[in-house]
Amino acid sequence: xxxxxxxxxxxxxxxxxxxxxxxxxxxxxxxxxxxxxxxxxxxxxxxxxxxxxxxxxxxxxxxxxxxxxxxxxxxxxxxxxxxxxxxxxxxxxxxxxxxxxxxxxxxxxxxxxxxxxxxxxxxxxxxxxxxxxxxxxxxxxxxxxxxxxxxxxxxxxxxxxxxxxxxxxxxxxxxxxxxxxxxxxxxxxxxxxxxxxxxxxxxxxxxxxxxxxxxxxxxxxxxxxxxxxxxxxxxxxxxxxxxxxxxxxxxxxxxxxxxxxxxxxxxxxxxxxxxxxxxxxxxxxxxxxxxxxxxxxxxxxxxxxxxxxxxxxxxxxxxxxxxxxxxxxxxxxxxxxxxxxxxxxxxxxxxxxxxxxx
Numbered sequence: 378x379x380x381x382x383x384x385x386x387x388x389x390x391x392x393x394x395x396x397x398x399x400x401x402x403x404x405x406x407x408x409x410x411x412x413x414x415x416x417x418x419x420x421x422x423x424x425x426x427x428x429x430x431x432x433x434x435x436x437x438x439x440x441x442x443x444x445x446x447x448x449x450x451x452x453x454x455x456x457x458x459x460x461x462x463x464x465x466x467x468x469x470x471x472x473x474x475x476x477x478x479x480x481x482x483x484x485x486x487x488x489x490x491x492x493x494x495x496x497x498x499x500x501x502x503x504x505x506x507x508x509x510x511x512x513x514x515x516x517x518x519x520x521x522x523x524x525x526x527x528x529x530x531x532x533x534x535x536x537x538x539x540x541x542x543x544x545x546x547x548x549x550x551x552x553x554x555x556x557x558x559x560x561x562x563x564x565x566x567x568x569x570x571x572x573x574x575x576x577x578x579x580x581x582x583x584x585x586x587x588x589x590x591x592x593x594x595x596x597x598x599x600x601x602x603x604x605x606x607x608x609x610x611x612x613x614x615x616x617x618x619x620x621x622x623x624x625x626x627x628x629x630x631x632x633x634x635x636x637x638x639x640x641x642x643x644x645x646x647x648x649x650x651x652x653x654x655x656x657x658x659x660x661x662x663x664x665x666x667x668x669x670x671x672x673x674x675x676x677x678x679x680x681x682x683x684x685x686x687x688x689x690x691x692x693x694x695x696x697x698x699x700x701x702x703x704x705x706x707x708x709x710x711x712x713x714x715x716x717x718x719x720x721x722x723x724x725x726x727x728x729x730x731x732x733x734x735x
Contacts, residue, residue, distance in 0.1 A: 378412070378576060378599055380470055381515030381544050383443040387412035389589070389614045390547075392580060392604030393447045393472065393519070399433065400440055401645035402662070405638065406607060407441060410615030413600075414445065415519075418474050421450025421459035433649060437467040445470040447519070451491070453504035460505045464514055471509055473502060473543075475520040475534075490553065492534060493524050499537050506542035517545040519580075522565040525554040535569045535577075546573065547602055550581035557605075566596040578602050584613075586620030593621075609665025611638070629707040636697035639666055640690055647686045656686050663693060670700060670707070 378385045391398060391406045391414035403414040419434050420426075426435075437444050446468040448459045460471045475491045475498060491498040506516045518538050523529035535546045548569050550561030561581030570577040579598035583589050584606035592601055607613050612630050619627045642662065647655035660681050667673035676696050683689045 380413075380443065380517065380576070382513065383469065383515070385412040385443075387618055388593075388600035389413075389617055390578060390600055390602040391415065391607060391614075392602045393417055393474070394604050394608075396658075396661075397604075397608065399646075399649065400436060400438075401642055401649060402611070404440060404645065405642050406611045406614060409612045409638075410618050411603075411607075411611075412614075413443070415472050416444075416446045418447045418449040419459065419463060421448055421452065421455040423455070423458065423462075426462060435463060435466045436649070440467075443469040445472055445517070447472040447474050448505075449474040450501075451497070453497075453500045456501050457504040457508040460508050460514075460516075464509070464512055468514070470515050470517060471505060472517045472519055473505060475518060490524070492520060492530060492553065493528075495530065495534060495537070498534060499541060502538050502541045502543060510542060515544040516542065517547070518543045519547040519549070521549050521551060521553050522562070523552050525552050529565055531565050532568050532572050536572050539573050539575050543575065545576045545578065547578035547580055550579070563592060563596045566598060570597045570599075576600065580604070586617045586626065589617045590621060609662070609668065629709050631706055632697055632701035632704065635666070635707060636694065636701070639663070639693055639697070643686070643690050643693065652686055656684060656689050659686075659689060663689070667696065671703075672696070672700075 378388050387410070389410065389412050391403060391411045393415040395417050398414065398417050400416075403416070406414055417434050419431060425431055435446070444467050446463040448456060448463065448471060450456045450459060456473070460468075463471065491501065502516070502518065509516050518535070520531055520534060522531045529552065531548055535548070538546060546569065548566045550563050550566055551557070551559065563579065566577065566579045576599040577596075578600045579592050579596045580602040583592055583601050583603050589601050589603075592598065603613065603617075616627050619625070639662075643659055646659050646662070649655070650658055663680055664677045667676055676692075680689065680692050683692060
C-alpha cells in the first residue's frame, strides 16, 4: 500500500491518540508489526509551538519513516503554517484532524466539529494541500461518519477532500455525538470506499485478528487503523498480520519478551520526558500492560505511588519475574473490548488538547 511516494510495510496502522502515540509508543508498534503510525495531534497555534509539550510531539529523532504528523485547528492559514512547521521538523506526511470528539476540541470548532461546516473543512484541506504539494508531502484526512446520526456527511466530505488533493482518508465508524460509546458501524466506511479512488482506512472497534479480517471484508477498505486495542498489547499488529496471512493465531507472547519490551519502552519514555514527567506519564502505559494479568490491579496500585524512574522500572521487572515463575507465556485472550476504554480515551483526548491549548 502506498501513500504518495511512500510504500508501507503493510495495511495495519496505529491510530493517533492524544497522550498515547508519542514517539516511543509509535516506534514500539512499528517494531511489533504496524506498517504505519500517526503522531498525536499538534496544535496549529503558533504561540504554543515553543511549549515543551509541542516540542516533544515534534521530536522525531531516530523514528523510522514515513513520519506522519497530525495537525489540529480551525483556521486555514494557521493550519497551512502548522503543516510547513512540522515538515521543517521532519514530517513526511501531514494528517488533518477532523475526527477527535473531545469536548474541548469540538467547542473550539476543531476536530470532528469541522464536519458541521463543510466549507470551512474544505478550505482547511485546500490550504494544507497547497503548502504540502510543492514539497511532495502527501496530505491525509481522519474523520468521523458525521456530527450526529441525522447528519452523516463523511461521503460528501471525503469526495471533496479527494478532489482537493488528499491522498488517503481514514473514517472512524462513529459520529461525534457517539464519542467512543456504542458500537462502530461500517456501512458508512463502505460507502466512502465505494465513492473514492484513493485509499480508505477503516477505524473503530478492531480489537482482534478476526475483527480486522471482518472489517476489511465488510468495508472493502485498503487498511485498518487500531487505537485503543494496542494500548498494553502493541504486539496486536503482528498477531493480526499473521492471522490475515495464514488464518491461524500466533501463540501469546512470552512473559520474558513482554518484560523486555516494556522495560525498553520505559527507557525510551524516560529519555523523552525526563525524570519528573516520565515516571508519571509512564503509569498509564504500565497499567494497560498489567491490568488483565494475574495480580495486575494490585501491582498497578502500588506502582502508581512510586516517584522515580529507577524504582518504577525495577518494580516492573520484579512483577514480570514473578509472573514468569508461574508460566512462560501470557494467558490467552487478554484483548479488551474497545468500548471498555471509551470514556478513558475521551478523557485523555480532552486533557491532551487542554494542555496544548493553554
